[in-house]
Amino acid sequence: MYQKYASFQTADFVADADFIEWVRRPTASSNQYWQEYLEVFPYQQPVLQQARQTVQLLIEEGRAIPPASEEAEQIWEAIEENLSASPIRRMGFMANGWQRWAAAAAVVLALGVSWYLIAFSNSGAPESYQALVREAESIQPLQEVVNTSAQPRLVELPDGSTITLEKDSRLSFAKSFVGKNREVYLTGAAFFDVTKNPDKPFLVYTNELVTKVLGTSFRIQAFEKAKNIVVSVKTGRVSVYPKKAKKNTDPETAGMLLTPNQEVNFARAEERFNRTLIDKPTVLLTKEELRQYSFDDAPVSQIFAALEKAYGVDIVFDEEVMASCHLTTSLSAETLFDKLEVICEGIGATYKVVDAQVVVTGRGCNQY
Structure with a gap:
């Protein structure tokens, strides 16, 4: 057809x-x-x-x-x-x-x-957001919400999803989501809490990027004149990819998949993605679940596994080298990076974040 x-x-x-x-x-x-x-x-x-x-x-x-x-x-x-x-x-x-x-x-x-x-044309080339909205309105009418105040503005979408629109930001969307996708258009910054619907993906168009989700919460910062676009994930999974793609290719294959506590920074001039962890990763477990993680002279591999589950991050280390490392600790309200500092100090190791993974290196505990 x-x-x-x-x-x-x-x-x-x-x-x-x-x-x-x-x-x-x-x-x-x-x-x-x-x-x-x-x-x-x-x-x-x-x-x-x-x-x-x-x-x-x-x-x-x-x-x-x-x-x-x-x-x-x-x-x-x-x-x-x-x-x-x-x-x-x-x-x-x-x-x-x-x-x-x-x-x-x-x-x-x-x-x-x-x-x-x-x-x-006397008006010059249209801005990306305006061009996207005009494109969408040729198919169906859109309504726009603008936040010019200093306070965030809560917007409820037809599917029950909510968006917290930040200062100097604009959002356009249809009065009802028809077709196979739920599509919105953003310039500025906003936090999205998207209602789950596996049969109708949720797409956010921002400048050169598309953010695709089924149901999750995340933040996008994409001002028209900014050098970078940043997408940060709180819960769920988010696919971020450029709108432009080579002929006969799936544009998602040129992007990145983000999980909780991850963010991607897209440099617009270089068209380059950089994935990392957000500044303050949040705990994904309840307080009751967190209390269960208490360790008494436990292998560090068990502690790292608990951190991975608590924060949804991948911790890469040499299990053979660190097999003799044991610690007594618990998962408290400390931040992920504070906890890593304490653990690494206890086992004589260091860590760094590489492509949203925590890489821990050390000589093992037999040296101490």
């Missing part, structure tokens, strides 16, 4: 009659078709977006679809006047068909959409 468009590029879309008709006169059924198409081929989203923007730009400048002959002439004249190279050969138009519009769109693509934006 959608295979025809699986490998379409931008120029292919703008020359396709069905695609043009959808942009010209969208209907509920055509909106659903293209939404489902993106769910089947998510890697095509940037291509589809660029094609739609090209169509919309020509629509705006043509003032009619297809453009009246006089207005079309003006567009052609503007294109030719701004060409730095020799003028291209003008293409013949059919009297009243979509083909002449598609030909104009193809020429604009050949010149470069960026030039067209400069030539015909």
Whole structure:
């Protein structure tokens, strides 16, 4: 059903009659078709977006679809006047068909959409958040919540999920989640507490990244002009990946999977991920469960295993080297890193965090 468009590029879309008709006169059924198409081929989203923007730009400048002959002439004249190279050969138009519009769109693509934006737009290139929202609203209306106050603002979504929107942040979402996904759009910072629904993933679009969850709690910091995007997980599992992906690849494979107490820092300029632990990892166990972890001259391997369960972290160490290390301790209200300092001091070891894992190194306890 959608295979025809699986490998379409931008120029292919703008020359396709069905695609043009959808942009010209969208209907509920055509909106659903293209939404489902993106769910089947998510890697095509940037291509589809660029094609739609090209169509919309020509629509705006043509003032009619297809453009009246006089207005079309003006567009052609503007294109030719701004060409730095020799003028291209003008293409013949059919009297009243979509083909002449598609030909104009193809020429604009050949010149470069960026030039067209400069030539015909007074507002400049749209911000990422605005572009994402405009893209989504072409399928269904969105409502926006803006927090300009100094206090966090609580937002409840149609599925029961709650979002704590921080200062100078914006959030857009549909009044009802239709289709296979629950999608929201964020610029700024917010904490998400997402209602579990394995059949309908929850997607947060922020600048270059997509954060995908089934039901969990996490925080995103993604201001438009910030150099980095940070996603921190409190509970559950979160998949973070770039919206852009190579052709015919799953974009999630280019991202990272985060678990509780982990965060990823995405450097936007280098397009590079750096996964680590959050500054203050929280205990995932109840106070009653925590009291059960008391150790009297216990192997350090048991203590590390307890820490892994309590904080949801991986602790890497050489079990053979540290087989003779024993300690008497308990898991109290101390932070993870405070506890690690005490343990490492007791066994003559050191630790560091590498890719969200705690790596403990030492000579063993036979040396002491």
